[in-house]
Amino acid sequence: DAGVIQSPRHEVTEMGQEVTLRCKPISGHNSLFWYRQTMMRGLELLIYFNNNVPIDDSGMPEDRFSAKMPNASFSTLKIQPSEPRDSAVYFCASSLEAGEDEQYFGPGTRLTVT
Amino acid sequence: AQSVSQHNHHVILSEAASLELGCNYSYGGTVNLFWYVQYPGQHLQLLLKYFSGDPLVKGIKGFEAEFIKSKFSFNLRKPSVQWSDTAEYFCAVIPAYSGAGSYQLTFGKGTKLSVIP
Numbered sequence: 001d002a003g004v005i006q007s008p009r010h011e012v013t014e015m016g017q018e019v020t021l022r023c024k025p026i027s028g029h030n031s032l033f034w035y036r037q038t039m040m041r042g043l044e045l046l047i048y049f050n051n052n053v054p055i056d057d058s059g060m061p062e063d064r065f066s067a068k069m070p071n072a073s074f075s076t077l078k079i080q081p082s083e084p085r086d087s088a089v090y091f092c093a094s095s096l097e098a099g100e101d102e103q104y105f106g107p108g109t110r111l112t113v114t
Numbered sequence: 115a116q117s118v119s120q121h122n123h124h125v126i127l128s129e130a131a132s133l134e135l136g137c138n139y140s141y142g143g144t145v146n147l148f149w150y151v152q153y154p155g156q157h158l159q160l161l162l163k164y165f166s167g168d169p170l171v172k173g174i175k176g177f178e179a180e181f182i183k184s185k186f187s188f189n190l191r192k193p194s195v196q197w198s199d200t201a202e203y204f205c206a207v208i209p210a211y212s213g214a215g216s217y218q219l220t221f222g223k224g225t226k227l228s229v230i231p
Binding site: 033042043045048056059091093102103104105106107108 | 148150156157158159160163204218219220221222223224
C-alpha cells in the first residue's frame with residue numbers, strides 16, 4: 001500500500017486566500033484524522049472521521065476551518081480565509097478503527113500564509 | 115479528557131549512551147499508549163505501542179517502553195543510541211473505551227533527541 005497520501009506537500013498563499021488540503025487514507029481504514037503541528041502548540045487533533053462521519057471536531061480552531069470526507073478514500077481540510085497564524089504542518093492520519101489501532105501518518109502539508 | 119506530559123524538551127547524548135525519555139499521562143480509565151518518532155523533515159512513524167499484556171513492550175530499532183500503571187508512566191528506553199536516532203519523539207495516549215464515542219489520540223509536546231557522533 002502507498003500509505004496515507006497528502007497533497008500538496010507545500011503550499012504558500014497570501015492572507016485571505018482559500019486553502020484546500022487533501023488526503024487519501026490507506027485503503028480499508030475506517031478512521032481518518034487531521035492534525036496541525038506548530039512549534040508553539042505541538043501536535044493538535046483538529047477533527048476525526050469514522051466511516052466518513054465527523055465524530056469529534058472540537059479541535060477545529062474556528063469557523064474558517066472546515067473538513068469533509070465525501071467518501072472512504074478522500075478527505076479535505078479547507079481554510080477560508082487563511083491567516084498567517086494558520087501557518088503550520090498539517091498531517092492526515094488513518095487507522096483501521098479509532099481507538100483500537102495505531103494511526104498511520106501522511107507526509108504532511110507545510111502551509112505558509114504570508 | 116486525557117493529557118500527556120513529556121518531561122524533557124531537548125536531550126543531547128553521545129553515541130552509545132543509554133536513553134530514557136519520560137512520559138506521564140493523566141486519565142481515569144484504561145488507555146492505549148504509543149510512542150511515535152519524527153525524523154527531521156519526515157512524518158510520524160510508530161515506534162511501539164501498548165494495549166494490554168506484558169507491560170514491557172519492544173518496538174523497532176531497539177527501542178522499548180515500560181508501562182507502569184501505578185505511576186501513569188510509559189517511559190521510552192534504548193540501551194545504546196546511534197546518530198541515526200536523532201529525531202523528535204512523541205508519547206501519545208488514547209482511551210481504550212469511549213462511552214462518548216470520541217477517541218482522541220492526545221500527544222505530548224515531544225522530546226527532541228540529538229545524538230552526537
